[in-house]
Amino acid sequence: xxxxxxxxxxxxxxxxxxxxxxxxxxxxxxxxxxxxxxxxxxxxxxxxxxxxxxxxxxxxxxxxxxxxxxxxxxxxxxxxxxxxxxxxxxxxxxxxxxxxxxxxxxxxxxxxxxxxxxxxxxxxxxxxxxxxxxxxxxxxxxxxxxxxxxxxxxxxxxxxxxxxxxxxxxxxxxxxxxxxxxxxxxxxxxxxxxxxxxxxxxxxxxxxxxxxxxxxxxxxxxxxxxxxxxxxxxxxxxxxxxxxxxxxxxxxxxxxxxxxxxxxxxxxxxxxxxxxxxxxxxxxxxxxxxxxxxxxxxxxxxxxxxxxxxxxxxxxxxxxxxxxxxxxxxxxxxxxxxxxxxxxxxxxxxxxxxxxxxxxxxxxxxxxxxxxxxxxxxxxxxxxxxxxxxxxxxxxxxxxxxxx
Amino acid sequence: xxxxxxxxxxxxxxxxxxxxxxxxxxxxxxxxxxxxxxxxxxxxxxxxxxxxxxxxxxxxxxxxxxxxxxxxxxxxxxxxxxxxxxxxxxxxxxxxxxxxxxxxxxxxxxxxxxxxxxxxxxxxxxxxxxxxxxxxxxxxxxxxxxxxxxxxxxxxxxxxxxxxxxxxxxxxxxxxxxxxxxxxxxxxxxxxxxxxxxxxxxxxxxxxxxxxxxxxxxxxxxxxxxxxxxxxxxxxxxxxxxxxxxxxxxxx
Numbered sequence: 001x002x003x004x005x006x007x008x009x010x011x012x013x014x015x016x017x018x019x020x021x022x023x024x025x026x027x028x029x030x031x032x033x034x035x036x037x038x039x040x041x042x043x044x045x046x047x048x049x050x051x052x053x054x055x056x057x058x059x060x061x062x063x064x065x066x067x068x069x070x071x072x073x074x075x076x077x078x079x080x081x082x083x084x085x086x087x088x089x090x091x092x093x094x095x096x097x098x099x100x101x102x103x104x105x106x107x108x109x110x111x112x113x114x115x116x117x118x119x120x121x122x123x124x125x126x127x128x129x130x131x132x133x134x135x136x137x138x139x140x141x142x143x144x145x146x147x148x149x150x151x152x153x154x155x156x157x158x159x160x161x162x163x164x165x166x167x168x169x170x171x172x173x174x175x176x177x178x179x180x181x182x183x184x185x186x187x188x189x190x191x192x193x194x195x196x197x198x199x200x201x202x203x204x205x206x207x208x209x210x211x212x213x214x215x216x217x218x219x220x221x222x223x224x225x226x227x228x229x230x231x232x233x234x235x236x237x238x239x240x241x242x243x244x245x246x247x248x249x250x251x252x253x254x255x256x257x258x259x260x261x262x263x264x265x266x267x268x269x270x271x272x273x274x275x276x277x278x279x280x281x282x283x284x285x286x287x288x289x290x291x292x293x294x295x296x297x298x299x300x301x302x303x304x305x306x307x308x309x310x311x312x313x314x315x316x317x318x319x320x321x322x323x324x325x326x327x328x329x330x331x332x333x334x335x336x337x338x339x340x341x342x343x344x345x346x347x348x349x350x351x352x353x354x355x356x357x358x359x360x361x362x363x364x365x366x367x368x369x370x371x372x373x374x375x376x377x378x379x380x381x382x383x384x385x386x387x388x389x390x391x392x393x394x395x396x397x398x399x400x401x402x403x404x
Numbered sequence: 405x406x407x408x409x410x411x412x413x414x415x416x417x418x419x420x421x422x423x424x425x426x427x428x429x430x431x432x433x434x435x436x437x438x439x440x441x442x443x444x445x446x447x448x449x450x451x452x453x454x455x456x457x458x459x460x461x462x463x464x465x466x467x468x469x470x471x472x473x474x475x476x477x478x479x480x481x482x483x484x485x486x487x488x489x490x491x492x493x494x495x496x497x498x499x500x501x502x503x504x505x506x507x508x509x510x511x512x513x514x515x516x517x518x519x520x521x522x523x524x525x526x527x528x529x530x531x532x533x534x535x536x537x538x539x540x541x542x543x544x545x546x547x548x549x550x551x552x553x554x555x556x557x558x559x560x561x562x563x564x565x566x567x568x569x570x571x572x573x574x575x576x577x578x579x580x581x582x583x584x585x586x587x588x589x590x591x592x593x594x595x596x597x598x599x600x601x602x603x604x605x606x607x608x609x610x611x612x613x614x615x616x617x618x619x620x621x622x623x624x625x626x627x628x629x630x631x632x633x634x635x636x637x638x639x640x641x642x643x644x645x646x647x648x649x650x651x652x653x654x655x656x
Binding site: 004007008015016222254307309311313314315316319320321322323324369396397398401 | 406461464465467486490491493494495497498499505507508509510514518519521522523524566637
């Protein structure tokens with residue numbers, strides 16, 4: 001009997017193609033919207049986390065002045081900047097530190113190969129590559145002599161190389177920064193956009209002394225980049241780092257810190273928290289479309305209720321049992337809902353894949369949201385497909401037959 | 405002409421049907437006694453509101469009497485549950501309605517097969533029986549047509565094929581010609597008479613058209629929820645050629 005009823009239900013779906021299609025459509029739109037939104041949201045969260053880890057894991061960024069927000073913390077008037085010696089002191093006196101790089105930065109326009117490009121120039125030591133997880137695509141890092149002498153050598157980021165040298169590698173070429181020319185000795189491997197949207201590859205790296213003497217003309221170090229050894233206690237390390245810097249900057253007992261320590265780990269947590277809120281929000285918006293789809297289904301079912309009531313009356317009159325009719329309509333409703341759910345999942349998978357590619361975020365399959373929206377769509381289908389039929393099947397057959 | 409137990413096929417005793425209660429109380433049937441033996445062709449007539457349709461619904465086990473007894477082949481129908489009545493309908497009864505009540509967008513073949521589905525017949529047997537039934541109503545070759553592609557007369561013939569595909573003991577026809585013109589009506593009546601004469605199927609038909617009732621061999625007239633008259637039709641229509649002109653004249 002079950003097989004027979006299944007057959008009846010499928011036959012009925014095939015017979016009422018337009019009605020079936022519209023029912024399915026509502027579910028398809030709802031399910032695919034929810035899954036796509038949530039999947040992309042998760043992808044974006046993942047992308048943010050990956051970009052932060054590309055900044056360097058276990059990285060502390062120490063800047064002068066009070067923190068003004070995530071990633072901010074500018075100089076401020078009258079606050080002394082760091083010196084190169086601070087970096088040496090940290091490396092020598094604090095345990096658990098893997099590398100310390102003093103970093104100075106300036107905005108410049110670089111000229112080479114007949115083109116110019118506005119970028120930033122970063123002055124630092126070879127430790128900078130370790131703290132920032134940088135790899136060289138080609139060329140070499142600085143020699144000790146070049147670092148101490150402030151030689152006219154530079155390593156360019158991928159963006160700068162592309163803008164200035166185009167298709168060629170750029171190694172050995174001359175690049176003019178402000179009033180001096182330097183030789184390109186290396187090219188950084190690309191890291192792509194950072195979490196805040198700025199292009200990390202858009203920079204030129206020179207030895208710190210080169211920057212100080214030939215570009216900025218002072219001894220300032222804007223940032224100290226401190227990478228911690230794996231497994232070191234970041235809380236204790238930060239505390240001793242703070243203590244050391246307070247001493248070196250001659251702060252009295254009651255004075256506030258005139259520098260701040262930014263932990264990329266914390267930054268990662270804050271930012272991924274934000275994207276998770278966004279994901280939830282997008283999911284909620286998409287859930288509304290699932291609901292609207294459900295209302296669409298309800299409309300279709302109500303419009304066809306007269307025809308269906310008569311059909312039920314006829315089936316009862318020619319000898320169908322109430323439960324046979326109910327089972328048929330239940331199977332019909334579940335089949336349509338399940339079909340809609342499956343098609344929705346397929347569309348969502350394709351759409352997520354395409355959009356993830358366009359947006360540059362990874363595609364992450366989330367079984368929970370797929371299952372959840374599938375179950376929800378099935379529930380809607382059953383609710384709106386089955387219950388009107390149940391009302392009709394409980395009528396006297398003759399009453400149902402005469403339904404206007 | 406009686407069943408083994410000595411009872412007629414159908415026996416109504418003191419059957420009443422009351423709708424509503426209090427001021428809205430409506431007595432549709434006020435004590436009906438009726439015996440129908442197997443093989444009869446009965447036309448039930450009467451003005452609208454006379455209770456003939458209510459009687460038909462009770463006879464068809466679609467409705468239950470408020471009081472009184474309904475014995476079908478000796479079984480007390482008034483005591484049966486909804487499901488038991490459904491099983492009785494699918495086993496012994498075939499229905500023809502005024503409005504045809506075919507499933508839309510469904511081929512004639514599938515419409516006729518429908519009652520067999522609920523009897524759990526195999527696909528091969530359903531198919532063969534439905535094709536046979538369609539041929540016997542003169543619709544061989546029309547199996548794949550949907551109701552929208554058939555004329556009213558053809559639709560009613562599909563409905564008759566659906567009623568007889570289960571080889572029922574009784575066919576109940578409620579105003580089967582009510583939606584058809586005279587010519588199609590006659591074709592339907594010839595079919596019903598053939599079922600009765602050639603296949604021995606008991607036919608109960610509600611109609612308000614004397615021309616159509618003339619095909620039956622027994623005429624039962626309802627007035628105000630009671631049987632006013634119940635008599636054999638002295639001159640049942642036996643040949644269309646002989647009666648067609650006279651009937652046409654009577655209709656106009």
